[in-house]
Amino acid sequence: MSTDFAPYLDDAPTRPYELSQLDVLESEAIHIFREVTAELERPVLLFSGGKDSVVMLHLAAKAFWPGKVPFPVLHVDTGHNFPEVLDYRDRTVERLGLTLVVAKVQDYIDDGRLAERADGTRNPLQTQPLLDAIAAGRYDAVYGGGRRDEEKARAKERIVSLRDEFGQWDPRNQRPELWDLYNARHRPGEHVRVFPLSNWTELEIWRYIERENIELPSLYYAHERDVFRRDGMWLSDSPVSRPREDEPVVRKVVRYRTVGDMSCTGAVESDADSVAKVIAEVAATTLTERGATRADDRLSEAAMEDRKKEGYF
Amino acid sequence: MSTLLRLATAGSVDDGKSTLVGRLLHDTKSILADQMDAVERVSRERGLTGADLALLTDGLRAEREQGITIDVAYRYFATPRRSFILADCPGHVQYTRNTVTGSSTADVIVLLVDVRHGVLEQTRRHLAVASLLRVPHVVIAVNKIDLVDYDEATFRAVETEIRHVADGLGLIDVTVIPVSALIGDNIADRSDLTPWYSGPALLEVLEELPTGDDPSHQPLRFPVQYVIRPQSGAVDERYREYRGYAGRIAAGVVRPGDEIIVLPSGKRSRVAGIDLADKELDEAYAPQSVTLRLIDEIDIARGDLIATAEDSPRPTRDVDALVCWLAERPLHEGARVLVKNGARTVQAIVRSLDAKLDLDTLVGQPAERLELNDIGRVRLHLAADLPTEPYARGRHTGAFLLVDPQQAGTLAAGMVVSADPDSGDDTDWVI
Numbered sequence: 001m002s003t004d005f006a007p008y009l010d011d012a013p014t015r016p017y018e019l020s021q022l023d024v025l026e027s028e029a030i031h032i033f034r035e036v037t038a039e040l041e042r043p044v045l046l047f048s049g050g051k052d053s054v055v056m057l058h059l060a061a062k063a064f065w066p067g068k069v070p071f072p073v074l075h076v077d078t079g080h081n082f083p084e085v086l087d088y089r090d091r092t093v094e095r096l097g098l099t100l101v102v103a104k105v106q107d108y109i110d111d112g113r114l115a116e117r118a119d120g121t122r123n124p125l126q127t128q129p130l131l132d133a134i135a136a137g138r139y140d141a142v143y144g145g146g147r148r149d150e151e152k153a154r155a156k157e158r159i160v161s162l163r164d165e166f167g168q169w170d171p172r173n174q175r176p177e178l179w180d181l182y183n184a185r186h187r188p189g190e191h192v193r194v195f196p197l198s199n200w201t202e203l204e205i206w207r208y209i210e211r212e213n214i215e216l217p218s219l220y221y222a223h224e225r226d227v228f229r230r231d232g233m234w235l236s237d238s239p240v241s242r243p244r245e246d247e248p249v250v251r252k253v254v255r256y257r258t259v260g261d262m263s264c265t266g267a268v269e270s271d272a273d274s275v276a277k278v279i280a281e282v283a284a285t286t287l288t289e290r291g292a293t294r295a296d297d298r299l300s301e302a303a304m305e306d307r308k309k310e311g312y313f
Numbered sequence: 314m315s316t317l318l319r320l321a322t323a324g325s326v327d328d329g330k331s332t333l334v335g336r337l338l339h340d341t342k343s344i345l346a347d348q349m350d351a352v353e354r355v356s357r358e359r360g361l362t363g364a365d366l367a368l369l370t371d372g373l374r375a376e377r378e379q380g381i382t383i384d385v386a387y388r389y390f391a392t393p394r395r396s397f398i399l400a401d402c403p404g405h406v407q408y409t410r411n412t413v414t415g416s417s418t419a420d421v422i423v424l425l426v427d428v429r430h431g432v433l434e435q436t437r438r439h440l441a442v443a444s445l446l447r448v449p450h451v452v453i454a455v456n457k458i459d460l461v462d463y464d465e466a467t468f469r470a471v472e473t474e475i476r477h478v479a480d481g482l483g484l485i486d487v488t489v490i491p492v493s494a495l496i497g498d499n500i501a502d503r504s505d506l507t508p509w510y511s512g513p514a515l516l517e518v519l520e521e522l523p524t525g526d527d528p529s530h531q532p533l534r535f536p537v538q539y540v541i542r543p544q545s546g547a548v549d550e551r552y553r554e555y556r557g558y559a560g561r562i563a564a565g566v567v568r569p570g571d572e573i574i575v576l577p578s579g580k581r582s583r584v585a586g587i588d589l590a591d592k593e594l595d596e597a598y599a600p601q602s603v604t605l606r607l608i609d610e611i612d613i614a615r616g617d618l619i620a621t622a623e624d625s626p627r628p629t630r631d632v633d634a635l636v637c638w639l640a641e642r643p644l645h646e647g648a649r650v651l652v653k654n655g656a657r658t659v660q661a662i663v664r665s666l667d668a669k670l671d672l673d674t675l676v677g678q679p680a681e682r683l684e685l686n687d688i689g690r691v692r693l694h695l696a697a698d699l700p701t702e703p704y705a706r707g708r709h710t711g712a713f714l715l716v717d718p719q720q721a722g723t724l725a726a727g728m729v730v731s732a733d734p735d736s737g738d739d740t741d742w743v744i
Contacts, residue, residue, distance in 0.1 A: 017529050017566065017598050021317050021396055030602035031561040034538040038615050038656070062590040063559070063602070066552035067543035097548075148387040152369075155386040174384060176410045176639050178417040178726045179712045180561070181653055185721035199398055201389045286346040 022208055026059065029196035031180060032159060033063040036141050036194050037070060039184050043141040043194075044101070044134075047073035049081075049089040050259045051216055052145030052197055055205055058214055059196060060143075061096065072099035074137070076130045078122040079106035080240040080261045088217040103133035120241070121264040127312045131167040140191045141184060149201045150289060153305035159198045165189035169308045202257075202289050203282050210275045222255045222273040233266025257282075257289045318524055321400040321415035321448075323439040324425030329456045333425060333494035334388060334401045335366025340501035340516070343390035344369065385411045394520045410639035410686065413726050416442055417712070420524050421450040423515070428455045428467055428491070432474045437672045441688060444482040445635055445728060447708060450522050451479070452488045454515060458507065459493040465509040481675050488518055528599040532621035533565035533573065534710045536655030537613055541604055557588060557604035558613055563655065563709035565621065566598040567605065575611060576618040576700035577628035582609040599709075616657035618700045618710075626710065628698035629732040631664075635690055636715065636725040638683040644691075645682050650724060652695060654713040660696035661715075667692060690730070704728035 019027065037043050045060060047053045060069045075089060093100045105125050108114035114125050134142060148155045158174050160182040175183055184192050197205070209216065227234040227250060228243035235241050237249045241263040254267035255278070272278040304312075322330050338344050344352075352368045359365075388399040400415030416422055422443045426436055443451050453475050461467045468491045479487045490499055491507050492515060498504035499514045513521075539559040547553050567573075571584045585606040587594040597603045605619065613619075620626065632652075638644055648663045668677030670688040683689040704711030715725040 017527055018316060018525070019601065024317050024600065027561060027600055027602040031538070034559055034602070035656070038539045061548075064539075064541060065588070065590040065604075066547050066549060066555050067541050068546050068548055070546070149389045152386070155388065156384050171384060175723045176414040176726065178414060178714060178723070179709065180418070181655075181712065181714050183653065183714055183716055183721070183723045185716060187721055190721075199387070199389075288345045288347055 022204065022211060025200055025204060026062075026208070028180070028199065029056075029059045030063040032182065032194065032196040033060050033143070035182050036143075036160065036184050036192070037064075040141040040192070042137065042139050043071040043143060044074045044137060044139040045069075045071060045143040046145065047075055047089065047093075047100075048259070049075075049085040049092070049217055050145070051205055051209065051220060052147065054092070054214060054216060055200075055208060056143060056145045056197065057092065057096070058212060068097055071143075072101055072137075074101045074103065074130075074133055074139075074142075076126045076133070077102050077104045077106070078126060078261045079104065079109075080122050080263050082217070082219055082236075082256075082259055082262055084219050085217045085259050088215075101133060101137060103129040105129055121261060123261045123264055124307060124312070127167070127307065127310050130312070134167070134191060140186065141194055142191060143194050143196065145197050146195045147197050147200050147202070147205075151304045153308055157195060157198065157308075159195055160184050161193045161195070162186060163191050163193055167191075168310065169193075171305065171309070203279070206275065206279045206282055210279060217259060219256045219259060221278065222253050222271045224251055225254050225267065226250070227252050227254060227267055234269065235264075235266055236262055238262055316524055317396050317398060318421065318519060318522060319398045319400070319419050320421045320423055320519065321412070321419035322402055322423050322425065323412050323416070323442070325427070325430075325433050325435040328425040328427045328430075329494045330401065330425050331367030331369075333423075333454065333456065333492075333500075334399060335369050336494045336497055336500050337399070337516070338369060338388060338390055339366065340497060341390045341392055343388075385415045392516065392520060397519065410637070412439055413442055413446070413637050413639065416446050416448055417726060419446075419448050421452060421519065421522055422448045423452045423454055423519075425454050425456050425494075426471060426475065428457050428461055428471055431471045432478055434672055436475075437478055437675070438686070440478055440482055440484065441670065441672065441675070442637065444484050445637065445688065446726075447704065449526075450486045450488075451484055452490065452515065452518055454490055454492045454494070456492055456494055458491040458498060459496050463491075463498075463504075463506045465507075468507075468510075478675075488512070490515055490518070525599075528562070528564060529566050531564040531566075531599070531707070532624040533567050533571070533619070534563040534599075534707060535560050535565075535567065535573075535605065535619040536563060536657070536710075537615055537617045537619060538656045539615060540613065555606075556610070557606050558619065559602070559604045560619075560656065561602040562597060562599040564599050564707050566596055567603075568596040572622040573607070573619050574622045574625050575613055576620060576625060577698040578612070578617070580609075580611045581622055582607040582611055584608075616655075618655060618657075620700070626700045626702040627732065628700040630695045630698060631732075632661075632693045632695065632699070632701065632729055633690070633731040634693060634713070634727045634729050635688065636683070636727045638685060638687045638689065638725050640717070640722060640724040641685055643682040643684045644689070644724070649718060650693075651716040651718050652693060652699070652713050652727070653716055654699060654701050655710060657699060658716070659699055660718070661693045663691055664694045665692045666690075699732075701729050701732050703731060 105122050146154050158177045226237040228247040255270040256267050272281045324330050353364045356365045386401045390397050402412040402415040472489045492499045501516045503514045537558045537560050541557040541559050569584050574581050585608045587597045588604045646666050650661050652659050652661045667690045669680035671678045711729040713727040
């Protein structure tokens with residue numbers, strides 16, 4: 001992520017006093033950050049080092065400039081992270097002078113509060129450490145980088161979304177959300193999840209990354225990696241994601257469209273080694289981001305909805 | 314690159330909204346292979362012969378179980394000419410609040426009418442919502458035209474009925490199109506099967522609608538969201554003394570040197586500079602989020618409104634308003650509520666409930682209470698001065714939420730009719 005906010009190159013509107021698409025989305029996201037931060041006591045931003053949370057942090061920095069981002073960042077560490085992403089996370093937090101809170105799934109497994117799943121994926125195990133960290137930090141607003149275009153349950157999310165004292169989402173009883181007036185009020189014990197990127201698509205995220213010249217972890221760009229095939233995806237050969245006997249390891253040029261848990265996030269074959277090439281690739285793809293790379297969303301037709309109801313982001 | 318158009322769908326149950334949305338996504342090639350695979354797989358599992366496009370949008374377990382849309386889903390699609398944000402709103406009467414949700418930010422509402430049934434109560438209700446919320450454009454898709462053998466007379470009868478209701482509600486920009494969402498007639502392209510229809514296809518209309526108003530003709534309205542005074546928390550030592558007022562321009566244009574007034578205090582000053590992060594702007598306009606610096610050091614807090622000095626709203630404690638009641642518990646006179654308008658939240662009492670809109674006659678009737686989905690006219694007495702103005706003058710400055718002070722939920726969508734109740738016309742529903 002760069003500290004200077006580079007001007008955008010090719011996003012010219014067609015008539016005077018009209019904002020470009022990216023400017024509209026940026027303006028809306030900044031507005032949301034300022035509203036919720038002004039009204040609530042203890043916001044926190046979920047920051048994983050993934051592209052959406054990197055864009056979130058960039059927008060937050062813009063919203064409160066020349067002040068620092070006025071809230072800490074929280075990372076739920078599955079213990080299966082890509083080392084490049086953890087390195088990026090730490091450098092970014094250091095550069096922006098932020099406080100980083102880390103909730104570790106590994107701690108829960110080590111002391112028996114959570115059990116490793118048979119399929120090895122730890123994404124569903126993040127919910128409890130997340131909810132505990134929210135309770136421990138007494139956070140009343142949790143900023144997340146979720147986008148409605150990602151998944152059909154997420155398409156139903158409000159921008160400011162109430163969670164009850166158990167962290168549960170009730171999709172059948174959401175608050176109406178009117179104009180740009182957000183009601184973030186809640187009762188003691190409840191909190192709100194806030195999604196400033198709700199109306200962005202994957203392509204717009206990438207166009208914004210290009211326009212603002214934002215640095216990302218290197219694994220978003222084409223590189224050589226030892227991978228093996230499972231469930232139609234290329235998984236990284238790593239200490240936390242080992243191939244089975246019938247899964248030969250091959251060296252391929254790949255990149256990641258999302259960066260989550262290494263054990264269930266697949267790479268895509270790609271030679272896109274620059275932002276411009278990634279934009280061209282995303283514009284032409286026939287697979288959604290999650291369909292291409294997230295094994296945990298394939299668990300059932302309502303996997304995301306079910307996890308969100310429990311308190312997942 | 315194109316600009317964004319925000320559209321909301323509306324209509325009764327089973328008039329084919331989900332099919333229309335699926336058709337729009339399909340015809341703009343916005344459905345990716347894995348999504349289509351999932352739809353085909355689930356359709357097969359249910360014993361359907363074709364792919365049920367409604368499965369694309371009905372994302373909740375309960376929706377798929379019941380085959381209905383419960384909550385607004387937001388979809389994104391694009392043509393070479395424009396990008397769209399689509400709020401796919403449910404048709405069931407108990408979910409009308411979600412239609413209000415989807416419509417409040419919409420540039421255009423696409424209302425489906427089944428050509429076999431014509432105008433229903435939900436059609437009237439949704440047209441009333443479009444009128445009250447002043448959605449700039451309304452497109453009526455008269456659907457299932459294939460089921461009446463593309464008969465012109467049937468379409469014309471429905472069109473006449475629609476135009477009668479729309480005129481009664483004061484809707485101006487209304488386009489009526491015969492379509493078949495299932496087959497794709499007049500959706501992306503004009504159909505050969507309706508030679509008697511000379512107008513544009515739905516997608517053509519959507520591609521050509523202008524978005525937003527030209528802000529250069531409006532006076533400045535800038536609700537102060539956040540005061541930025543970093544002091545020791547500055548990213549750079551040079552900004553230790555920085556003092557800026559952050560917000561999103563609700564209306565108008567602002568330039569350095571402009572004379573402004575701060576409401577409700579009434580203090581005046583001039584704009585010293587406009588910042589968008591570390592970039593200084595020569596001018597800014599709605600709906601940009603920026604930070605204003607002023608020449609004078611005056612006391613300004615979140616909730617204040619910065620406005621053009623020579624054309625500003627008069628702060629008031631009495632407001633006459635229309636409300637869409639969105640809560641399960643009814644509204645009675647004397648209720649204590651919170652009014653959220655711009656960045657300001659004030660306590661209020663519902664001093665009187667003047668009328669409830671009768672959806673059949675489209676006139677106000679006396680009422681003792683407002684229930685879920687009712688549209689009513691109320692008089693609010695506020696605990697503090699609110700610089701607001703009629704919604705007809707500003708879709709942002711005249712809009713408010715009613716919030717439950719105890720339970721914290723959102724009770725109603727409100728629109729200011731008059732900030733000076735003694736001058737208002739009690740019978741006027743068209744604001």
